[in-house]
Amino acid sequence: MGSAVMDHVDRLRAALSARYEIDREIGRGGMARVYRGHDRQHGRDVAIKVLRPELAAALGAERFLREIRIEAGLQHPHILPLYDSGRLPAEAGEGELLYYVMPLVDGETLRDRIRREKQLPLADAVRITVEVADALGYAHAHGIVHRDIKPANILLSGGHAVVADFGIACAMALAGEEALTTSGLAIGTPEYMSPEQGSGEREVDGRSDIYALGCTLFEMLAGDPPFTGRTVQNVMARHRHDPPPSLRVVRPAVPPGVEAVVERALAKVPADRFSTAAELAAALETVTSSAPQIPARPAGRGQWRVGIALATAAVTVAAGTWWLMAGRPPSTDANKVVVYPLVDRGGPGPATGAGEEVAIMIGSALEHTEPLKWIDGWTWLEPRQRADVRELSARSARTTSLAQGARYYIDGSIVRGSDSATVILRLHDNVGDSLVGQASASGRPEAVPLARLGLRAVTELLPVLVQPGRQPDAAALDALASRAPAAIANWLQGEREYRRSRFGPALDYYRRAVEEDTLLAFAALRGAEAAWWMGHEGQVDTLARLALAHASSLPPKYAELAYGLGHYLDGAADSALAHIQASIRSDSALSVGWMMLGEVYYHLFPASERPLASLAAEAFEAARRVDPGFTPPLYHLTELALRRGDLVHARQLLAEFRRAGAEVTRIDQLRLMADCAEHGSSGVEWMRGTGRNSADLLQAAKSLSAGGAYPRCAIAGFRAVLSTDSVTPNLRWGAVMGLQAMLLIGGQARGAEAVLDSAVAGGIPAANALFVVDAVAGAGLDDRADSVVRRLGRNYAGMESQLLWFLGAWAAHQGDADRLDSIVRVLDEAAAKSGDRNAHLIAQAMTARLVLLRGDTARATDLLQGLRPAAPFTALTWGFWEALGGERLALAELLHAQGRNAEALRVAEEFDRPDPVTYLLYLPASLRIRAGAARELGDEASARRYERRLEQLAAPTG
Numbered sequence: 001m002g003s004a005v006m007d008h009v010d011r012l013r014a015a016l017s018a019r020y021e022i023d024r025e026i027g028r029g030g031m032a033r034v035y036r037g038h039d040r041q042h043g044r045d046v047a048i049k050v051l052r053p054e055l056a057a058a059l060g061a062e063r064f065l066r067e068i069r070i071e072a073g074l075q076h077p078h079i080l081p082l083y084d085s086g087r088l089p090a091e092a093g094e095g096e097l098l099y100y101v102m103p104l105v106d107g108e109t110l111r112d113r114i115r116r117e118k119q120l121p122l123a124d125a126v127r128i129t130v131e132v133a134d135a136l137g138y139a140h141a142h143g144i145v146h147r148d149i150k151p152a153n154i155l156l157s158g159g160h161a162v163v164a165d166f167g168i169a170c171a172m173a174l175a176g177e178e179a180l181t182t183s184g185l186a187i188g189t190p191e192y193m194s195p196e197q198g199s200g201e202r203e204v205d206g207r208s209d210i211y212a213l214g215c216t217l218f219e220m221l222a223g224d225p226p227f228t229g230r231t232v233q234n235v236m237a238r239h240r241h242d243p244p245p246s247l248r249v250v251r252p253a254v255p256p257g258v259e260a261v262v263e264r265a266l267a268k269v270p271a272d273r274f275s276t277a278a279e280l281a282a283a284l285e286t287v288t289s290s291a292p293q294i295p296a297r298p299a300g301r302g303q304w305r306v307g308i309a310l311a312t313a314a315v316t317v318a319a320g321t322w323w324l325m326a327g328r329p330p331s332t333d334a335n336k337v338v339v340y341p342l343v344d345r346g347g348p349g350p351a352t353g354a355g356e357e358v359a360i361m362i363g364s365a366l367e368h369t370e371p372l373k374w375i376d377g378w379t380w381l382e383p384r385q386r387a388d389v390r391e392l393s394a395r396s397a398r399t400t401s402l403a404q405g406a407r408y409y410i411d412g413s414i415v416r417g418s419d420s421a422t423v424i425l426r427l428h429d430n431v432g433d434s435l436v437g438q439a440s441a442s443g444r445p446e447a448v449p450l451a452r453l454g455l456r457a458v459t460e461l462l463p464v465l466v467q468p469g470r471q472p473d474a475a476a477l478d479a480l481a482s483r484a485p486a487a488i489a490n491w492l493q494g495e496r497e498y499r500r501s502r503f504g505p506a507l508d509y510y511r512r513a514v515e516e517d518t519l520l521a522f523a524a525l526r527g528a529e530a531a532w533w534m535g536h537e538g539q540v541d542t543l544a545r546l547a548l549a550h551a552s553s554l555p556p557k558y559a560e561l562a563y564g565l566g567h568y569l570d571g572a573a574d575s576a577l578a579h580i581q582a583s584i585r586s587d588s589a590l591s592v593g594w595m596m597l598g599e600v601y602y603h604l605f606p607a608s609e610r611p612l613a614s615l616a617a618e619a620f621e622a623a624r625r626v627d628p629g630f631t632p633p634l635y636h637l638t639e640l641a642l643r644r645g646d647l648v649h650a651r652q653l654l655a656e657f658r659r660a661g662a663e664v665t666r667i668d669q670l671r672l673m674a675d676c677a678e679h680g681s682s683g684v685e686w687m688r689g690t691g692r693n694s695a696d697l698l699q700a701a702k703s704l705s706a707g708g709a710y711p712r713c714a715i716a717g718f719r720a721v722l723s724t725d726s727v728t729p730n731l732r733w734g735a736v737m738g739l740q741a742m743l744l745i746g747g748q749a750r751g752a753e754a755v756l757d758s759a760v761a762g763g764i765p766a767a768n769a770l771f772v773v774d775a776v777a778g779a780g781l782d783d784r785a786d787s788v789v790r791r792l793g794r795n796y797a798g799m800e801s802q803l804l805w806f807l808g809a810w811a812a813h814q815g816d817a818d819r820l821d822s823i824v825r826v827l828d829e830a831a832a833k834s835g836d837r838n839a840h841l842i843a844q845a846m847t848a849r850l851v852l853l854r855g856d857t858a859r860a861t862d863l864l865q866g867l868r869p870a871a872p873f874t875a876l877t878w879g880f881w882e883a884l885g886g887e888r889l890a891l892a893e894l895l896h897a898q899g900r901n902a903e904a905l906r907v908a909e910e911f912d913r914p915d916p917v918t919y920l921l922y923l924p925a926s927l928r929i930r931a932g933a934a935r936e937l938g939d940e941a942s943a944r945r946y947e948r949r950l951e952q953l954a955a956p957t958g
Contacts, residue, residue: 009024009025009035011097012035012037012048012050012088012099015088016037018862018866019039019040019041019865019866020037020038020040020046021037021038021040022035022037023035023036023038024036026047031051031055032051032055033049033050033052034047034049035047035049035050036104037104039083039101041866041868044103044104045103046101046103046104047101047102047103047104047105048099048100048101049099049100049102050097050099051064051097051098051099053097056087056097056098057095061087061096061098062902064085064098065086065087065098065902066902068082068085068100068609074139074142074144074166075581075597075618075619076135076138076139077584077585077586077588078131078132078134078160078161078162079135079138079162079163080103080105080155080162080163080164080165081102081103081581082100082101082102082609083101083103083607084100084607085098085099085100085609086098086099087099102164105155105157105162106157107155107156107157108155108156109152109154109156110128110151110152110154110155110156110216110220111150111151111152113151113156114151114219114220119220119221119222119223119251120221122253122255122288123288125217125220125221126258126285127161128154128156128161128220129216129217129220129281129284130281130284130285131160131161132149132163132213132216133210133213133278133281134277134278134281135162135163136149136163136206136209136210136277137206137276137278137281139166139206140205140206140209140276140277144166145204145205145206146163146165146166146209146212147197147204147209148165148189148212149163149192149209149212149213149216150191150212150215150216151216151219151220152189153165154216190232190236191215191225191228191235192212192215192225193212193236193239194207194211195236195239195240195268196208198236198239199236205270206276207270207273208270210265210273210274210277211265211266211267211270211273213277213280214262214265214266214280215227217284218244218247218266221247221251221262222247222251223250226266227239227242227244240268244262244263244266246259247262255287255288257286257287257288258287258288260287261283261284261287264283265280278331281331282331283331285331285332285333286331331405332402332405332407332430332431333373333405333406334407334408334465335371335372336372336373336404336405336406336407336408336589337366337372337374337375337407337409337410337465338375338376338380338397338400338401338404338406338408338409338410339359339362339374339375339376339410340359340377340378340381340389340392340397340409340410340411341356341358341359341378341381341389342355342358342359342411342423342425342454343355343390343411343412344413344414344416345413345414345415353493353496354450355389355413355414356378356496357450357451357489357492357493357496358414358450358451358453358454359377359378360376360451360492360496361451361452361454361455361488361492362374362410362425362454362455362457362458363376365455365458365459365462366458366462366465367557368555369462369465370555370556372462372465373587375401375404375406376627376629377397377400377409378629379627379628379629379630380400380403380404381400392411394428397409397411397428398428398430398433401428401430406430407429407430407431408427408428408429408430408436409427409428409430410425410426410427410461411425411426412424412426412457414450416445419444420442420444420445421442421443422440422441422442422453423441423442423450423453423456423457424440424457425438425439425440425454425457425458425461426438427461427465437460437461439457439460439461440457441453441454441457451488451489451492452488487513487516487517487523488513488517488520490509490510490512490513490523491509491510491513491520491522491523491526493509494506494507494508494509494510494513494523494527494530495526498510498526499629499630499631500631500660500661500662501631501632501634501635501657501660501663502661502663503530503533503534503663503666504663506526506530507531507536507539510526510530510543511527511539511543513527514527514543514546518550519553521546521547521550521551521553521554521558521562522558524543524544524546524547524550525543525554525558525561525562525565526592527543527547528540528544528565529565529592529596535695537874540569544562544565544566544569547562547565548562548563548566556586557583557586557587557590558583560579560580560582560586561579561580561583561592561593561596564576564577564578564579564580564583564600565596567579568600568604569872569873570872571870571871571872571873571875572870573604573605573606573868574606574607576600576604576606577597577600577606580593580596580597580600584597589626590626591623591624591627591630592623592630594619594620594622594623594633595619595623595630597619598615598616598618598619598620598623598633598636601613601616601619602914602915603873603876603915604869604873604876605868605869605870605876607868609906610906611906611909612913613640613909613912613913616636616640617640620633620636620637621633621637624637629660631656631660634653634656634657634662635662635666635670638653638670639673639703639914642673642674642677642709643703643706643707643709643912643914645677645709647674647677647678650674650677654667654670654671654674657670668696669700672686672697672700673700673703673704676704676713676716676717677710677713680712680713681710681712681715681716684713684716686717686720693724694721694724694731694735695731697717697720697721697724698718698721698734698735698738700717701714701716701717701718701721701738702714702717702734702738702914702915702917704717705717705718705738705741705917705920706912706913707911707913707914707949708745708920708923708953711742711952714738715739715742715743715746718735718736718738718739718742719735719739721734721735722735722736729763732759732762732764733759733764733766733767733878734878734917736755736759736764736767737770737917737918738917739752739755740755740756740774741774741779741918741920741921742920743755744774744780744781744921745920745921745923745953746953746954747954749779749780749781752774752780753784756768756770756771756784768788769788769806769880770880771784771785772785772788772789772809773880773918773921774921775813776810776812776886777885777886777918777921778921778922778925779921785810786810788806789806789807792807794807796822796823796826801830801831801838801842802838802842802880804823804827804830804842804846805881806880807819807823808823808845808846808849809846809881809886811823812846812849812850812853815853817850817853817854820846820849820850820853824843824846824847824850827839827842827843827846828847831843837870838871838882841867841870841884842881844863844867845867845881845884845886845887847863848863848864848867848887849886849887849890852864852890857894857897860890860894861891861894861895861898864888864890864891865891867884867887868884869882869883869888873915876916877915877917878917880918882916883916883918883919885911885918885919885921885922886922888911889908889911889925889926889929891907892904892907892908892926892929893925895907896908896929896932896933899936901933901934901936902933904929904930904933905929905930905933905934908927908930908933909926909930910926911923911926923953924953927946927947927949927950927953930942930946931943931944931946931950934946
């Protein structure tokens, strides 16, 4: 290894030692060297890419980091996530180094596989292309073009394709051809570069990526790219002028329809290609699912039959090509099955719910049979069809199923006799528009529940649905069938209630289900989620533990959700994300997975280069997009719309939530918030007789306080909580925290002091601690804080870490480095002895404050960047120190002072989050940082917006 490489390794180790352990170089290419490393904070192996110095100079650090941050926002199962990025300062003789950090993928690149196998099996090549197209379609929808799709940028892990390096090519394009030519670099790779990109056009769109993907598919099948040459100029000339070679000359077994798809992807003019990556994937799946199997050596009289087969194939391909060119039907996934509610013939009425419950049971059986994916047909029915499923025609069922990309759908009926009932199921193939299977099961309802009859019937249909050569997972289905009938019935009713955001009734059903059968992990998992919505922490813990104990009985994607929920409840945000994202990767239409992903972004602090609120909103929107009948995301989406001042959209979401039949208390909370946002606090009857209790009022007030969106509304709401007869000590504490914080940031220090004194007199001595929290945050009341600290004394060795936080934070606030040093020593020793996560985190926080106090801003910045809040949601929301508000603000201040304004903005924006109530105290300072950073970045409009928010806090009008 040369000395230059060693220099890079040494520079990396020296600069990133606090966060990463650098092992060795594991690869290099035309743009970057790749090093194997270990993320100390999150305990995971990573790949660290360091750009070539000449490329870094051409791109510019700010441009590179901006584009990398955009890539970090792409959340898709087939896009390699980005963990981190940054720059290393310039050293003598060499410019600054730019780096970014990704997962260390256990697998190989597509380039490695092609080198090894030369030509890939058709099925593998198609699957990889479809997965890459899925990733590209997602990126293109977010306005991002990759510009360098090629086998080396496609990773193969766990049998699936993952696309890497989105941000690099985008940054290169923005750098401009002249800057890059000076460096001897080019945007893209000649063998995969579209004619327009090769001609130097900067404004290329997603169709350029489609062309590159067509080249990649050609190479997977043929063994070489479609165009090669001795020079770059020669290759690009062939891209512009030569027709692509015939795939079937090189590989005769390739179906003609596949060759037609490749040829269209490689059209010279973008308008002649597929308009979207999704169209390319759909065309490929259509022609491969219908491609005829031609015998290799027909002989004798069989040749006549082969002639007919070839003629039929020609007709099929012609029809397929016509579909591609004009009005092709949507592509379908053979693993997707829409299940519609059954018609209940002979029941007491069309809306008994029995048909829907049987459909849910059938869907669960499909979920237990990998890789089948259940799509709940009820979600996609029109209102009249939901009211009476007999209104669903066969044509409408097929059209709706095709719109969801499902190859199959199941409908059926329940036929009731005098002493028995029969469940009849029909399996339909959407592509052939035909009935391909039918099954039934009968029994006495009092002995065999209808849902169990549905399970028996669908088991007979499963062999038609599973992949060739596979059989249904009999053990999983037997486990589902062996569950107690009463448990199954309660679980199914709970599912119906949960989807409609009726969390109280849903929780009751789920609890009854697990009481009847503790092994019913589905009910325990969803019950924990319902209990979370209801704020019943004890039941959340009990049900979550039960779900985790029996996670092995769940389908893999739901087992991943169970593990993710466990980490979420522990406050381990990054671990929760890893499991939840694994669940979504296995089924991108899993609405509960997207919902849980949004909850992690909304309530916790996972590592991210993008604003967490934006990521939460995107996840909630995804949950709604894949399953419009799943209503829980509407609650948070309405909150988010209100906080950004979009009252029209908030009212629309609220109306949709109400039409879905959500709980009255949830609707009333949102209506209360919307009324106050629109009409002001004086126009709202906080205590009107609508069943409101102090918990509902506190939730509304806290949401209105987030980011200082509606100060007067929040203050009025917190006061309403304190005035209710039903207020519990915990709720009173929450209202005191919120109210005194809102008064302080509004300049009403005396009013805040009176609130705290009243709380202490009312039996909440912990309110004294808020004097210290307020003072440390710079909100005032220093004299009262000093008296509280004096009462704590200086016997540090006998104190708990939480008390030492108060003393250490106060010492830092007072500038007393010697005293803080003594506290840090005690904290380090306590953390080493106990191994307690909180003790360790407090020790780290106080160390960072001490280093900053002593003037070492570079090390303080590194230490503060390594600190992230990591505590359960309740502790983050209502705790004193867990949200690390002072540390996050100090980091934002340092980044701003160092001219790292984009990073400073990202950190300072965290103080708009809804949950850590202590973040309200830091809001004015964070807004001043944001205004300054935005102005230095040339964004005068944003700077003025932040300043207006500051004025609103000082003189609240909402």
